[in-house]
Amino acid sequence: MILANVSDLPSQSVRLQKLIAQAGICSRRKAEELIVAGKVKVNGQTVTVLGTKVDPDADRVTCEGQAVYAQALHYILLNKPKGCLSAVSDPEGRPTVMEYLVGVPVRVNPVGRLDFNSEGVLLFTNDGELSMRLQSPDYHVEKTYHVKVRGTLTEGQIRQMRTGVVLDDGYKTRPAQVDRLKNESKHDWLVITLTEGKRRQIHRMVEALGQSVQKIQRVGYGGISFYGLRVGDARELRQQEVDMLRKAVGLAANSQAKSRGKWKVAREDTELNRRRLKKSREEKKENETSQG
Numbered sequence: 635m636i637l638a639n640v641s642d643l644p645s646q647s648v649r650l651q652k653l654i655a656q657a658g659i660c661s662r663r664k665a666e667e668l669i670v671a672g673k674v675k676v677n678g679q680t681v682t683v684l685g686t687k688v689d690p691d692a693d694r695v696t697c698e699g700q701a702v703y704a705q706a707l708h709y710i711l712l713n714k715p716k717g718c719l720s721a722v723s724d725p726e727g728r729p730t731v732m733e734y735l736v737g738v739p740v741r742v743n744p745v746g747r748l749d750f751n752s753e754g755v756l757l758f759t760n761d762g763e764l765s766m767r768l769q770s771p772d773y774h775v776e777k778t779y780h781v782k783v784r785g786t787l788t789e790g791q792i793r794q795m796r797t798g799v800v801l802d803d804g805y806k807t808r809p810a811q812v813d814r815l816k817n818e819s820k821h822d823w824l825v826i827t828l829t830e831g832k833r834r835q836i837h838r839m840v841e842a843l844g845q846s847v848q849k850i851q852r853v854g855y856g857g858i859s860f861y862g863l864r865v866g867d868a869r870e871l872r873q874q875e876v877d878m879l880r881k882a883v884g885l886a887a888n889s890q891a892k893s894r895g896k897w898k899v900a901r902e903d904t905e906l907n908r909r910r911l912k913k914s915r916e917e918k919k920e921n922e923t924s925q926g
Contacts, residue, residue, distance in 0.1 A: 647687040648704075650674065653695060656890070657702045658741055658760025665697070665762075673698045705740040709871040709879075709893050710758040713860040714852075715901075720747030720756060727915045731756060733908045735868055736899050745769060745855075746831060754779070754852030755860050757871075757879075761891060767883035768856065774808075774829035775882055778854035780815065781836055783822040784846045791843045795826070799839045805832065807839060821848065856882050866901030870894065 648656075651665035654674070659665070665674075672680050675696045676688055688695055695702040714720070718729040722743060731744060735758065745757040745765045759765050767773050787795075795812045811827035826836060837847050853859055856879050863869060871879075872895035880891060 647689050650676070650681060650686045650688055650695070651684070653688060653690055653704055654697050654702055655762040656704045656707070656760075657697075658705060658743065658762055659697055659700065659702065661762040661766035663763075664766070668697060705760055707761045707891050707893075708738065708740045708742055708759060708897075709761065709876050710735065710738065710742055710868055710897070711858060711860065711863065711871055711875075712756045712758065712868040713863040713865050714748050714753055714756040715866045716751045716753050719750055720744045727918060729908070729911065729915075731758075733911060734866055734899070734901065734904050736904050736907065738897070748852055749834060749837075749850065752850040752852065753865060754850075755855045755858060756852070757855055757858065764880060764883065764885060764891070767885065768879065769831065770883075771830055773883045775856045776827050776829055776854070777831065777852060777856075778825065778827045779836060780851045780853055781824045781826055781840070781847060782819075782849040783824060783840055784848050785820075786822045787824075787843065787845060791845075792824075794843065795839060799842045801832070801835075801838045801842055807832070807835065810839075825853075827854075864901065866904070867899070869898040870896060 650669060651662045654660065654665035654668070655662045660668070666684055668674055669684060669686070670682055672682050674681050676686070677694050690704045712731060712734055714731055715734070718731050718733065721730050722732055724730055728750075735742070740760055742758040742760050743765065745759060746769045748754065748756055757768070768775050792812055792814070795810055797809055798806045800806050808828070808830050810829075811825075813825050815823040815825055817823045828835060832838070836850055840847050858871070858875055858879065871893050873893050876891055876893045877887060880887070
């Protein structure tokens with residue numbers, strides 16, 4: 635059965651692309667592309683009509699072979715430690731940020747990424763539309779970092795970072811907010827706010843000026859900070875934080891984008907499981923080495 639623009643559908647029916655986005659699979663826009671491309675099925679039959687409505691409780695929906703279930707939207711902030719990947723899993727067996735999220739009631743994905751050895755604010759959600767927009771270069775969401783540079787930068791180099799630096803691939807970065815942080819070290823500490831997210835951008839900006847980065851800590855994302863959250867701790871966003879993120883990317887208030895701000899987990903709560911996973915990775919590596 636294919637449902638499309640049926641006027642007498644029950645009140646709980648929703649548009650197909652909305653259900654896919656609520657399942658945390660992708661944004662609504664991407665869901666529409668998948669529908670048109672014939673990669674979505676309802677009750678075993680391919681649906682290509684935008685505007686198709688389904689009953690989440692009665693209809694069986696798959697997207698690229700993956701079962702689609704509506705989930706409550708969830709928003710999480712992790713103060714990411716260094717030494718883990720900003721990914722759900724890793725084929726090479728390296729530790730990931732998901733090891734610090736225990737007891738999350740729904741499946742969530744990282745919003746963008748932080749480098750393996752970078753620390754700080756990392757958001758997670760199953761709100762596909764919000765995640766897509768936060769990562770899109772079209773919305774220029776601000777991301778703020780504390781950066782330790784080996785040695786010191788000249789005032790001219792600071793001005794160059796503010797106006798734009800030509801990277802190794804020829805791309806010129808957007809203007810950034812750059813200031814020195816007061817410190818007693820022989821190395822510069824900078825506070826840098828970007829409105830774009832090129833791969834390893836801060837490293838490449840500093841390297842383009844003939845210097846190198848020693849440490850990066852992201853302290854803010856779209857106005858969300860890790861204030862009061864230790865490295866390795868995570869918590870659910872508060873409603874005002876969710877509303878702020880949605881407003882930053884041009885999304886209106888949504889009755890389903892509700893966040894109680896109650897879920898949280900401390901790094902101590904995940905330590906035992908992380909130790910087990912580490913031991914398992916080491917044993918697997920030893921076995922592969924001995925067999926090789």
